[in-house]
Amino acid sequence: MAAIPLKFQPGDTLAFRNATGGTELWGIVGRKRGGYLLRPFNGSDPRTWSDDEIDNAYGARRLIHFPCNVQGLPKNIADILEKTWDYWPEEVRRHAERRTVYVAKVDALIDAYPVRMEAYAAAAEAVYTAHCEEWKAEDTEFAIRRAAEDAVLRRRRKPRRSDAQPVRTPPLQKPNPYTIRAWYVLWSQYGRDIRLLIPHRHLRGNRQARYPRRWDDALDTYKIMRVAIEDYYMRMPRKRKNFAYSKYEEICAEKNVPCVSFRSFRVFIDRNYTERAEFEKRYGRRAAYLKYGIFERTTPPERPLEEVEVDHCLIDLIAVHPLTGRPLGRPWLTIILDRATRVILGAHLSFEVPSYASLQRALAHAFWKKDLTGIEGLEHDWPCHGIPEWVFCDNGKELRSKSLRLTEAMLNFAVFNLPRKTPWLKGAIERLFGSISVQVFSHEEGTILSRTKDFYDPVARARLTLAEVNHKILKWIVDEYHEAVHPTIKCRPIEKWRQLTELYPVRPIPDFDHIIRMTGEVIEKPISNVGVHYKGLLYSDPKVLEELKARRGGLKKKWIIRVDPYDYGEIWIFDDDVGRWYVLPCTDPAISRNVSKYQHNVHKLIAKHNLPPGTPITVKDLENAKTLAQETVRTLFENGTATATAAKAARYEANGQPFTPLLNGAITADPQLPPPLDTESSQPSAPDLKAKALAHAVPSASAASTPASSPRSPARQNFDDEIERMVEQWASKMK
Template identity: 85%
Template sequence: MAAIPLKFQSGDALAFRNATGATELWGVVERKRGGYLLRSFNGSDQRTWSDDEIDSAYGARRLIHYPCNVQGLPKSIADVLEKTWEYWPEEVRRHAERRAVYVAKVDALIDAYPVRMEAYAAAAEAVYTAHCEEWKAEDTELAIRRAAEDAVLRRRRKPQHSDAQPVSTSPVRKPSPYTIRSWYIPWSQYGRDIRLLIPHCHLRGNRQARYCRRWDDAPDTYKVMAAAVEDCYMRMPRKRRNYAYSKYKELCEDRKLPYVSFRSFRLFIDRNYTERAEFERRYGRRAAYLKYGVFERTTPPERPLEEVEVDHCLIDLIVVHPLTGRPLGRPWLTVILDRATRVILGAHLSFEVPSYASLQRALAHAFWKKDLSGINGLEHDWPCHGIPEWVFCDKGKELRSKSLRLTETMLNFAVVNLPRKTPWLKGAIERLFGTIGVQVFSHEEGAILSRTMDFYDPIARARLTLAEVSQKILKWIVDEYHETVHPTIKCRPIEKWRHLTELYPVRPVPDFDHIIRMTGEAIEQSISNVGVHYKGLLYSDRKVLEELRARRGGLKKKWIIRVDPYDYGEVWILDDHVGRWYVLPCTDQTISRNVSRYQHEVHKLIAKHNLPPGTPITVKHLEKAKALAEETVQVLFENGAATATAAKAARYAANGQPFTPLLNGAITADPQLPPQDTDSSPPSAPDLKTAALADALPPADGTSTPASSPGRPERQNFDDDIERMVEQWANEMK
């Protein structure tokens, strides 16, 4: 295909970019047959470029045309051409457009007059006569608009410090022929660009420093001002500009130096520090990053269960005991959300603080099918389950535990621990928690709302039990959230789930028995001659353990053990030779069956403080401690004085029931409420032991009262929690 010749003028500049990315600048000398004679600006010989070569570079976007000689361009004109037309204020562009009318008229009349000055005068008279009234009306309209804007923003308006200062509105006057000549000559000589007609108002004024500058080490007022800004304004704790200015004046007076005005001091800060740099120095790098950073939106996954998010949330609602009606505090909600479909895969609601126990129950609920047949009031099902590929979560202790790492290896998924304090990286679940708080909890009695704390007591107004709250959340999930068009995916989450699962089937759990064995707490323990010891309990199956101990290295080997954190009645041991799990029952079922890890630690703590120092804890001691704990919890539910104390008892009474029943399987025994006997008086317990147990049970929400901290508390360390309980118990005994 033949190249179409491109039009260039003599004196134009052409920039060619070669294959390496370097740019060569050439000047147009003249038109030759079939091309142009170009002169290199680097001093090499002239050469003729054919139309085909120029067209090829032009089509490949390797050619830039400058309609002037950029090498000999004056600095004032080069500075103007470097900036785009939109950079200049509206008033400046208006003046340039009017000048363009004058120079265009000169271009049309210049051949009709033997002397150019006569053409300039004729153009000035013709254009002024034709456009005078129109331009006056435009100036009046602009002045009225500017006055209205200034009236609104006068008190909080900041001065503009751009190099492109706006031109003040002045009466429309007819320019002289000499003025038009000063416009026309550079405009016609350097490419006829309208930017060449920009008024150079930004170059007006005195550009020299008002006071003498010292270029040696001797101080001057500007060096002192920079030091005052750094020491008194750009550091923590944050101070105001007038305070830094007062310190600057004191330093100048001490050194007998002149000082600038407060306005010049503010201009110095604005011109030498960007708003982000100032914010970062005064508030910290992270605060500046969150305020001024630009975050890219990630591409949503294409397959269901390709990416899921996990997090815990302390719900903004006080719940009460089902029998006594006493306020218990705020439970924790753990949710697993699928990013591709936005469906909720699983959840767990209890007074257990964020730990592997609550995480394990949420995972089990997400991995297996839900059975909602026995729950009344639901209009839809919850057909969401399966094993994910990637799990995105924060750096909580339970989310970095060895147990979860072993679970992801066995079930073939990966856990991604996001950097600390980056909630936007799992923004879908963070937004979900906010939606639940507004749509489920905000209108219920007992809701924790910061705007109502002064005149609304959520503890006194609490009415819902944990089971009722769970029922409300469940109905909202299956009947409202899953059945409402999601603004991100533009359809209903359950509809998206069904569509994508038809295209990409989900991975199932091998069988229901794997729910605990593959998600339970993982430990490594050797096998002694009596069995496996764990937390002071003994687990044994003679036939199984004898076979494992008889193998080579079986006596010294650390075997993988899985423990249900809500039931210490049995554990699972892995035979890695044949790839099979074996059940090891606890030899003392009375103190282990349906006893959670937290309950067992409390039982040991009670037994320890009721025995002389150094006395070993036996099964009988643990049985008595368990009976005392259950009795004391009953007393706390009925006669406790503080809501926080009842919350501690509620955490102790948690039995690990899943959020909804799982199909054809149960993880724990049926929930058992404290016995209610209307004919007999409430069981009694020694006041000292009751108070000691209240101290031994940490708050479920990590605060003295649930209403005192409506925000989200930090996670509690279980081991530190136990040590704190020991100290509290010791102080109580004193």
């Protein structure tokens, strides 16, 4: 189909955008048969462009038409045409619209007069007579509105309509014919654009610097002003502009340089520093990037378990001991969240600080099916489990550990450690922590979110045990969060999970035993003549170890070992020749069975404190240390020790129970309550006895990181230093 020819005039300019994004300018020489003769502005030879070529470029939005020769435009005209019509103030646009009426009238009368000046005079008279009263009313209305706006800015009374008389407007005058000629010539010569009639009021005034500028290394008043602004105004702690101006005056007086006024000083700041530049100099580039940067939203994944987020959070609630009722501190919460469906795959809550132990329990809870049949008060199930494809997390030590790297290799998923201080890259889980803080903890006794801390002591008002906190979070997840419409996915998370899992089935873990073997902590140890030594404990199975050790290179080889951080009773050794794991039980189950990594380190330090320097620690010493630690924990809960010490003692009691029971399997042995307390020294209240019963119904869990809406969590402490301090406190209590 033939293209309809487009109408252009000789002297017009066409801008063609090429495939690389560049722009080529062509001037129209004249009309040719079936097209136009165009001359490129780069000096090349002219050529004829067919109507089809021009129409195709026009339809593809690669053509821009300028009804004038843009190469020969004066600078002031080019500057005006570069700006859009909306850039100019309302008053300036109103004057340009009135000038358009004059030049349009000239265009209509110019052929009726033999002398053009007569046409200009006739147009001036006709337009002024027809629109004089109308334009005067517009000027008065504009003046009243401008005065009202100025009064509001000065915090004065806003004028009423009756106050219009005192407002003075400049008299409306009939333009001179020579003025109309200047408007008409400019308007008709450069494309009849209304912007050509804009008054050049923005060019009025003296635009030269008042004081001479030095372009060499010598100082002038403007260089001194910039130094004073950046050193005394745009630094922390923040100071006022008049303080920086006083320093500027002192420097000018010292250097014998003229000084500008305070008003010019403030204008210099506004014209030379954007708000972002000022914020960046005061708070740093990163803070300015976060405040003024524009971030693109990522496209959510299409498949469930394609991308998950993992993070830790110190919850905004004080937990108490189930028997004594004394405050223990704030537990840690670890959560694994699916990005596509926004369901929570797994969680862990306990007093265990962020470590691989808490991460391992959260992963195990996310990988396997949950069993909620024995938990009362729940209305819905939690059918979310499986192995993810990508795990997005921060740069915590446990999230960069060799153990997690081996786990991702064995279970075929990838861990991506996000850059430091970029919480928005895992904003879904950060927002989730904020929701938990507000919807679960904000109305409970013992919350730290109270805004009246002078009248509300969260430690003294704490009432919930760790098991009760665990149950409240669990009920919120399965009965509220999963069943409420999520604003991002526009449906219920559990409904989205069921829809997507029908299309994309989840990848299961090979078997239940793999939960510990594939997620446990990884170490490499050789096989000695008696077995495998780890943390002062001996693990042995002669039948298995003899076969492994007898192989070529078996004496010097370091074998891959998996350890459950909550149970040192046995370890798993990997036979890489046949691809099998073998269980090696500890030869001393009394000091290892159901003993966590944290507990074992405490036992070793207690034994070391009770022995002379250089004396080796024996099994008997560890048994005595274990007994002493258990008795000390009981004593600490009975006596009113500090909350920080009680939190460490509660961490010692953690047994690694998952957030909820797992279907047809148990990671750890059944939890055991502490030994009964002396009724004379401690009398548990009714809520404490209720908590004791709930401790069996809902197991506890562990966690870590800072929610988006809560205060920053305390920095992670060194593991060994924390144990050292706790042992010293315990030893002082026992003396």
